Amino acid sequence: MENLKLQEEIKALKDLGQHYESLLKMAGVELRDFSNEDLSLLSKSAQLYADLGVHELELNYLNELYYGLQKDRIENNLIIAQQQTDLQRIKTSIDETSKDVAVLERFKSAAEKQLIPDGDVQLQRSNQLATKQALLDRQRALEIPKDFNIESIMQKVHSLERKE
Template identity: 55%
Template sequence: MQNLKIQEEVNSLMGLGQHYDEQLKLASLELGDFSDDDLALLDKCVQYYSLLHIHDFNLNYLRDFYYAKKRECIENRQTAVQQRVELQRILSSIDEVTRDVVMLERFKGAAEERLIPDIVVVQRNSQQLATKQALLDRQKTLTIPKDFNIESVIDKVDSLEQR
């Protein structure tokens, strides 16, 4: 009984093989026309068909698979292009920031060159305060006569300047 089932299955597979050979001949193809790589792919395909118990070969499935792979390839290219554009944008912003950093470093260097140390500032302030105090002290000791008229002195200076 078991042998009978196996014999029937072998006969049906042989008939299916002959059917496919006839289909290939109708398309003017012979198995010898395929390269070794193509034959290896066909062998792999046959193995998958036998493992999955698929006996009807439908070209629509192959076309669907091809178009799915083609779509995936196009999407991958599109993603790569988008990533290249994004990378270019990031690189240009990095260049811009680098230029800004260089400019700020030059500014910082110039500012540090012009910077006056704290000790010098304190010394100048103390000198100015001492000079101010000395002038105030001289002003206090200066006695101005009561009959002094500043306007007459200004008029005399103006007349001297005009000559």
């Protein structure tokens, strides 16, 4: 059954081939007139016709193919233009970010130069605490007499200032 279908299909293809050869002869074209490159192109186009199930080439199909290819080309050009715009925007953003990074790096290096090491900070703190403690100890050790009158001392200072 399947063999019979294949034989019928082969016979139909042979008939179609003979029909095309007769059309070529009517146009005055023989297959031996074509170069090897032309014959390979014809072979490829015949294979495409067979794969696509196309038996006749109509102008409408060619127009559809042409306009489809033109549409694809225009869409591809549009996509390329959009991607180039996006790429330029990204490059600009990268340049701006690089400038910001350079500013931050300069700030960081300046801050690191001004930064006091932890050991020095601890030393300053301990010195300040020791000085504070020594002053507090001296203040506690200082005995102020009970009859000490600060107002009379201030009056004497003012009177000395007036005399000068």
